[in-house]
Amino acid sequence: MDKNQNPSIGCVVTECKYHAQNADYCTLDKIMVGKNESFSSKSEDTDCESFIVRDSYK
Ligand code: SF4
Structure with a gap:
């Protein structure tokens, strides 16, 4: 793997x-990984907080 x-x-x-x-x-x-609801009960309630948009999409 790379x-x-x-x-x-x-x-x-x-x-x-x-x-x-x-x-x-x-x-x-x-x-x-963080949560975007006070109580996370499904995967949609979680977020990758390390995300940064690629320069080419700004
Ligand atoms: S590529 Fe970006 S969104 Fe995906 S896990 Fe890594 S930091 Fe998070």
Whole structure:
């Protein structure tokens, strides 16, 4: 596996500057996952807080 892909963090958010682009992985060593509701009861209630939009999409 490409050393620029973290096999422990799968991700399909290609709009993110940290996405590997050539495969569905994050390139960061660590991410922070937060919640967007006071009580998370489903996956939609969680967010990747390490997301930053790619420069080309700004
Ligand atoms: S920082 Fe979050 S959204 Fe961005 S590629 Fe990594 S896991 Fe995906």
